[in-house]
Amino acid sequence: MEHFIQYMVAILVRDSLSKGTFTEPLKNLIREVYLTLEPNDTMRQYSPFFKAFFNGSEWKQLIKKLFKNESAYFAYTEEARLYSSYLEESGTLNNRREGLIYHVETIFEDAEGKKHKLTIPDTDPTKDEALTANILRTLSTLTVFETGGVRKFVEFISYKTPGMTIATAFNSRKAEKAAQAAKEEKDEAGLFQKEQNKTVQIRKLFKKQRTETQKFRH
Numbered sequence: 001m002e003h004f005i006q007y008m009v010a011i012l013v014r015d016s017l018s019k020g021t022f023t024e025p026l027k028n029l030i031r032e033v034y035l036t037l038e039p040n041d042t043m044r045q046y047s048p049f050f051k052a053f054f055n056g057s058e059w060k061q062l063i064k065k066l067f068k069n070e071s072a073y074f075a076y077t078e079e080a081r082l083y084s085s086y087l088e089e090s091g092t093l094n095n096r097r098e099g100l101i102y103h104v105e106t107i108f109e110d111a112e113g114k115k116h117k118l119t120i121p122d123t124d125p126t127k128d129e130a131l132t133a134n135i136l137r138t139l140s141t142l143t144v145f146e147t148g149g150v151r152k153f154v155e156f157i158s159y160k161t162p163g164m165t166i167a168t169a170f171n172s173r174k175a176e177k178a179a180q181a182a183k184e185e186k187d188e189a190g191l192f193q194k195e196q197n198k199t200v201q202i203r204k205l206f207k208k209q210r211t212e213t214q215k216f217r218h
Contacts, residue, residue: 001037014120017127018120031053034050035062102123103121104120104136106158107157109155111151140154
């Protein structure tokens with residue numbers, strides 16, 4: 001569960017940079033974790049990131065559950081409260097260009113000083129340099145991401161936000177789904193045509209039978 005909470009923080013970072021709704025499907029699960037499970041240090045450390053998931057009375061009860069008092073909460077969560085405030089800020093730049101898709105390319109150092117590149121696609125370019133950097137630094141508070149047993153996002157180094165135009169693109173899975181949908185549509189059209197043909201044949205037989213019956217009566 002400790003890993004799940006850290007993964008949720010990473011998703012919140014993704015949400016903040018892209019105006020996404022990636023956390024919505026998991027919101028109820030986070031609520032269940034904090035409202036029903038026994039507290040642990042991970043729940044305490046990252047609790048400020050999930051404050052918006054609870055109403056006022058629920059949050060007050062959580063503070064009592066996780067910490068001895070409100071003073072203990074403020075002392076224990078100083079770093080998390082700082083970073084969570086960055087995630088909530090909106091962009092102020094007027095730099096979005098029509099037709100461009102933006103993504104963030106960032107560099108981190110791991111625990112051994114090796115550099116790692118992380119690309120976050122489809123991002124919001126209106127957040128300034130300082131805010132974007134601080135949002136990305138949130139990842140350096142997470143210990144769950146490793147490569148070969150080495151903690152990955154230890155120190156934030158740099159980032160850039162290129163804007164690009166997608167000239168051509170291909171997704172094999174989407175193509176397969178489209179082909180399957182086309183096949184199903186064709187099959188349905190074929191079945192419909194067969195049913196229409198059957199209906200026509202039945203009408204012809206019925207008309208013929210009625211004509212013969214009339215002849216027999218005469």
